[in-house]
C-alpha cells in the first residue's frame with residue numbers, strides 16, 4: 554500500500570515530516586529538469602505537505618537561495634544535502650561543502666559519502682567533529698556502505714544530529730532497519 558504525504562501528515566500527528574525528492578543525479582529514481590525539480594519543491598512548501606524539505610546542493614545556486622527564502626516565509630525547515638556515491642572527499646572538502654550550504658541559507662546541512670576504506674569512515678567522523686559546533690546549524694553526516702553503519706550508530710557522538718533508518722526498503726548502502734537501530738542505540742546507550 555502506498556501512502557500519500559497528506560495522509561502521512563495525519564498519521565504522524567506531532568512527529569516532524571521531512572519531504573525529500575531525490576533526483577537521479579543523487580541516486581534517486583527519476584531525473585527531473587531544473588525547472589521541474591524546483592516546481593516540485595515549491596509545490597511541497599506551497600501545500601505545506603511537510604515540516605521540512607530536502608534540497609540538493611548541486612542545483613542552481615540562485616534558485617536555491619530564492620527557494621530557501623520562500624520556504625522560510627512558508628514556515629518550512631530546509632535541509633540541504635549533498636551525496637557522493639563514489640568516494641569520501643577529504644575532510645577539508647566535506648567541511649567546505651557544509652559551509653557552502655550554510656552560505657545558501659540552509660537550516661540543517663547534510664552530507665552522505667561513499668566509503669572505500671576504513672580510513673574514509675574516520676575522515677567523515679573527523680569532519681563532523683571539527684565542524685564548528687558554535688554554529689547554530691545542525692549537521693548530518695553519513696558514511697554510506699556496510700562499514701559506514703558505524704557512522705550511523707556513532708555519528709551523534711561526533712556531532713551528527715540525525716540518523717536515517719529504513720522502514721521497508723533501504724534507500725542507501727548501510728542504512729539500518731528502524732527497529733534494529735532503536736534497539737542498538739538503546740543497548741549501546743547512544744540515543
Ligand SMILES: O=C1C[C@@](O)(C(=O)O)C[C@@H](O)[C@@H]1O
Nearest residue numbers: 573575665695717724725728
Ligand atoms: O538523504 C538521505 C539519506 C541517505 O543518503 C542515507 O544514506 O541514509 C538515503 C537517502 O535516500 C536519503 O534521502
